[in-house]
Amino acid sequence: MEPAQISQSGDNYSSLKARIRALTEGETDAISLMATVACEVHHSDQRFDWTGFFRVVSPGLLKIGPYQGGHGCLVIPFDKGVCGACASTEQVQLVPDVDAFPGHIACASTTRSELVLPVFDSSRSLIAVFDIDSDQPDAFDEGDAAALSDILELAFGGLQ
Numbered sequence: 001m002e003p004a005q006i007s008q009s010g011d012n013y014s015s016l017k018a019r020i021r022a023l024t025e026g027e028t029d030a031i032s033l034m035a036t037v038a039c040e041v042h043h044s045d046q047r048f049d050w051t052g053f054f055r056v057v058s059p060g061l062l063k064i065g066p067y068q069g070g071h072g073c074l075v076i077p078f079d080k081g082v083c084g085a086c087a088s089t090e091q092v093q094l095v096p097d098v099d100a101f102p103g104h105i106a107c108a109s110t111t112r113s114e115l116v117l118p119v120f121d122s123s124r125s126l127i128a129v130f131d132i133d134s135d136q137p138d139a140f141d142e143g144d145a146a147a148l149s150d151i152l153e154l155a156f157g158g159l160q
């Protein structure tokens, strides 16, 4: 069944948030939470062609975590790519055109736009970045960034 036609309104994000809350209630294992969030977010929107986490495994280094979609790069240093920019600045990276982003890492040649969000635990330490790629140009907006940041806070904000 084709996923419902997705508007960029909050409606769909509020039902997505409710589903993730119900599925992750009481879970304290980061990988289990990442697998569930990647799956639910990926299948909620036709714009999302690759959806996944890169985990902070040591100072300045990201390694791939749970994801949905085609092949994902395994290792990304903080000084590389959109994911590295998000990790090093701890700021959302909203990229309307990946070809215009210096140092963009193309895990898939079909990617046209990207959104990467920082993931924090309860002590506001960066534990990962959440990366969403789209084959559509300029697919993401501030509304997406705000709604997804809220969902990440729900899922990971209580982690010790």
Ligand code: SME
Pocket (backbone or CB within 6 Å): 050, 071, 072, 073, 076, 080, 081, 082, 083, 084, 103, 104, 105, 106, 107, 108, 114, 131, 133
């Ligand atoms: N494009 C990302 C790398 C990860 S792939 O998109 C899955 C980047 O530039 O950091």
